[in-house]
Amino acid sequence: MNQTLIHNFINKHFPEMESVILFGSYIDNPSEANDIDLLLMSKNFHYSSKESFTFENKKINVIKVNLSEVFAILAKHYQQGDFYKLVFAKGIIITDKYKDAQFVKDFIANSYPKDDATIFKFSLNECLFKLTEYTELLNKPTYSIEYYLISYKIVSLLIDWKLFTNKIYHLKSEKNKSRFFNLKFPTENSKITNLITILNNDNQEKFLKELHFVIEEFNIPIQEKYSNDLIFDDYSQSYLILYIERLFDYNEIKQLISKIKSQSKDLQFYIYQVDEENQEKTGCYIVFDNSNLEIENEKINWINYFQNLFQNQQYTFPYNNIFCYPEIKFLGKKNLQLANQLFTDYTNELHNNQLTKENLILNIINTYISKYNINVDGIYNYYLAKLTAKTHTSNYLTPKQKITENIFSKANTANEKIMIGCLKKMDISKFNVEFPIFNDLPLWFHLQLIDILISPLIKNDFEKLFYINCIKKIHD
Missing domain, CATH: 1.20.120 (Four Helix Bundle (Hemerythrin (Met), subunit A))
Structure with missing residues (x-):
């Protein structure tokens, strides 16, 4: 195996790459393989993508993965062939500066859900x-x-x-x-x-x-009627998802929470939203705790209620979220349980608390960075990369990101000054949610939790960047 060729390729096209994994036929038969397959992991990739090169008369196929999306991608592909699991499990680590690739390999070896x-x-x-x-x-x-x-x-x-x-x-x-x-x-x-x-x-x-x-x-029951709304027609699952094909503002989210709680005070649930250009489908997700089979036992009533509540919306319930297997996304069952409880408590707090969305986001970010010793710059760079990714132009390193940052800064200068002034006057002592202990987890785990927490307040990634930037300047 010619690792020198691989290192030369990386040094030329992707210098200072954090993690590189070799996978595919080149591992076993380098002399007969038609090409070389590499997976690259970096915080400097603005989004995950694929690209092919010809280098020293050899075709090299590259999968570029943003570090913050690694487990979201694994979660997305769990029900669609487990391709990325096999890449990490069977691939050979060529470079791993910060042990990110090894972290993923260890998770797959020890904690990855079994086929069921x-x-x-x-x-x-x-x-x-x-x-x-x-x-x-x-x-x-x-x-x-x-x-x-x-x-x-x-x-x-x-x-x-x-x-x-x-x-x-x-x-x-x-x-x-x-x-x-x-x-x-x-x-x-x-x-x-x-x-x-x-x-x-x-x-x-x-x-x-x-x-x-x-x-x-082939004994395919093609005459039976199937609907994509009923792909997951099972109301006995521990968690059930209702998916709406649109995004809501904060006041609408508050109304949704109140209406569902008026139907059942005991039913626990949480809401999060996904903007465009993310691993999950764009829209609003309501995740119900059905561990006591409350929805299963009152299935007809709940179906009729949701039909009435969302009569003017395109929605699916129960929704089989093939783009997110949560046990992988949150790095195991224990972390998933802690995250679910955090999101549920947070949704209850949104229902009971009369704070403005500006006050809430300030409380969330300040509480989170103090609890988990996370730098607000990391959160800012996460959303800046998201905004840059939406342009789908350059996908490596910082020049394009710097351009995006400058454009964004100039466009929001006046509003930024007003918002910073408002945030500085706000009380940060009225937020009543207990944040759990997450042991030894990477920054990108926390970034996706933060994104879920603030998504009911702010539906668009560019607006999230605006608020995080204002909070960042307060901390500077």
């Missing part, structure tokens, strides 16, 4: 939903290009279905999936090959007829 029936159930239901949707589209008049695109998606989903029904769901690479399928399922592979041949011969009528034959052969 939920993952298989989700994979099958998602696959069935898409197959049903795409097949219905083919039964309608379509343009040739659209027909081909949909048809090839169906072919891939047919292979997925066969793999999922045999408890195989880690093969997300199309190359590995096709090779495995050909090797392990030769009979089914011949049927798929025949289907592709018919498609390539531009015989749409014959393709559709053969497709229905394959669906029947």
Whole structure:
């Protein structure tokens, strides 16, 4: 293995990189591998992305991951193939200045959730939903290009279905999936090959007829009606999520909390929001503690209540948040329990407290940085990187970030002075939430907790940056 080539590549294109992991076929067969796959971790990546290079006559594929998003990405992909888990688990650490890559590898080895029936159930239901949707589209008049695109998606989903029904769901690479399928399922592979041949011969009528034959052969219940709203049709889970496809301002959040509590004083829940360009889908999330089966026992009443409450909104309940497996996002069950309790207590405080959102955010940040010895500059840089990421231009180091910072500063100078003056006069002694003890966790764990805590108050990342910047200048 030629690590010199890898080091030379990193030194040229990504100098002072914090963590580098080599993965893929180059580990076992460097002489036969067509390319080199690297995962890079850095706080200087404004967002996570992929890029390919040619270096010393070798193709090098790079996955660039922002440090603050590592566990959010792992949580997102847990139910979608665990690709990143395999990268960290089987990859070789080339560089690891601050032991971040080793931290992730240790978590995966010791604390990563085991495969369970939920993952298989989700994979099958998602696959069935898409197959049903795409097949219905083919039964309608379509343009040739659209027909081909949909048809090839169906072919891939047919292979997925066969793999999922045999408890195989880690093969997300199309190359590995096709090779495995050909090797392990030769009979089914011949049927798929025949289907592709018919498609390539531009015989749409014959393709559709053969497709229905394959669906029947694979025992796919395509005639059953599935809705993506019901992918997770199980009201007995410990936590249930209601997802609304929009963001709310603070007064609207307060009203939501009051209305839900008027329906049940005992039901515990918390609310958080996700702005655009994040790992989770943009919108508002209400997470209900259903450990005592309150919603399960009164399911019809709650369904009717939410239908009335959100009659003018696009919402899903129960929502299967495939973009966030919380046990991974919060680094294990213990931290997840502590975080859930913190968020729930905080939501109760929002209901009972009459402080303004400005006073609340000042209390949250000041309490958090004093409790966990976190520098406000770290929080500021986190949101500055988020704002820079939304431009989707430069994705490394600080020049672009400095430009964003200058533009942001000039645009908000007048409002900033007014807000700093208001914040300095505010009382910070009226916030009644007990912050738990989180032992030896990295900064990016705390940053995502802070983001969740302030999201009911401030829905947009650029506005969060404005408030954090004002608080930062008070601390300077």
